[in-house]
């Protein structure tokens with residue numbers, strides 16, 4: 001959410017969050033790395049275009065026109081620089097001067113060697129237990145952010161992985177409407193709208209970058225889970241990856257996995273919603289997971305089919321009005337999983353991304369909690385891979401992303417909540433390899449033919465066969481006719497010859513004895 005340097009009474013009162021990069025001449029002398037030409041402190045630009053009708057509580061939520069409720073000035077970084085104080089590089093660049101191109105490859109988790117699996121699981125655990133070096137989280141709404149005495153900013157440290165969990169929670173939390181009033185749940189800054197794909201893309205990029213810095217390894221890349229197996233088992237739920245099932249409790253993770261020790265953040269939803277507080281860094285119970293175990297909903301006991309991915313990649317429009325979870329013929333709504341895989345909206349359907357979440361049947365299936373289960377990371381890298389493949393196949397241009405009237409938080413120029421420094425949906429709507437420095441190593445399934453297509457092909461083949469047979473028959477008839485015509489003169493000649501011969505035989509009266 002916000003840099004530690006900005007979680008102060010002064011910064012919050014001034015509305016300015018432009019931390020120094022290396023203030024050798026004292027505080028405020030190198031805001032945004034200005035002394036080395038990296039950036040400058042500028043006014044925040046926030047989207048003010050109209051949002052859709054789903055949200056009708058304007059003025060009551062800190063996330064409106066993000067991040068203006070908290071800060072109206074931020075660093076704007078030049079060229080290849082990036083970050084809250086312009087001290088880091090844009091995605092795809094590294095080095096002290098941010099002038100070295102890097103390309104990372106996100107691979108299938110199942111393709112990692114035993115050593116890579118072990119390193120990766122250890123890196124995740126390190127992220128879960130390492131305090132985020134730069135970012136702190138607000139534990140109160142803006143109204144109460146300076147604490148009961150007006151002088152105690154209500155922020156907490158958070159670990160790198162828990163920041164990933166908290167950002168997702170903050171983007172989906174209900175709007176608090178006042179003590180004793182029901183909070184409003186019809187709001188979601190990261191799902192059920194066009195920003196679903198751009199928001200989750202940035203969410204992953206941020207975790208990947210935080211982990212690269214933690215490991216001091218710019219080539220570190222998040223793998224993906226190809227969840228479209230059509231099966232009823234979780235193939236990455238093994239002790240060397242995401243943890244097998246516990247032998248003692250079907251909905252827990254085996255004690256041979258480090259993830260059985262992880263504790264969940266943002267569990268006390270009732271408290272936050274009734275007290276008007278915000279989830280803090282306090283951890284609760286263990287991760288719950290019971291893949292394919294939801295007996296009450298047989299529909300979510302199987303994972304999506306490979307064909308579902310192939311079909312959704314053919315949906316031609318990125319999103320369609322009302323740019324919501326009931327959009328029809330929308331690629332976004334299809335891959336998010338509210339439509340059938342060919343794009344037809346059906347309120348009874350759960351497919352692709354949603355189905356994979358629900359299949360996990362536990363922590364990973366509840367929106368306010370789901371990133372607590374590390375499978376979330378790999379489920380979303382795969383979803384992002386599908387998004388990137390769609391952008392490539394359809395040669396997509398930003399003009400197809402709605403500028404206005406999308407649900408709140410989802411307009412093209414909206415700053416994604418709660419990321420810092422401000423970053424718009426627009427900036428993530430680009431092919432990743434050329435613009436963000438990563439690509440996916442995926443074999444995409446080719447689409448099986450549908451019944452109507454099989455029937456059409458059969459009819460066309462039959463017609464072609466009939467045409468060939470007819471043409472063949474016609475040729476034979478013509479050939480016979482031609483042959484007859486060719487033979488005709490020969491017979492006549494012969495006949496004539498014979499008759500000539502006959503004519504030349506002298507009659508008995510002419511014969512000379």
Ligand SMILES: O=C1C=c2cc(C(=O)O)[nH]c2=CC1=O
Pocket residue numbers: 191350354355357358364365366367368370371
């Ligand atoms: O964490 C999530 C859990 C989800 C459950 C559904 C559903 O369709 O019911 N969708 C979800 C999205 C999530 O991100």
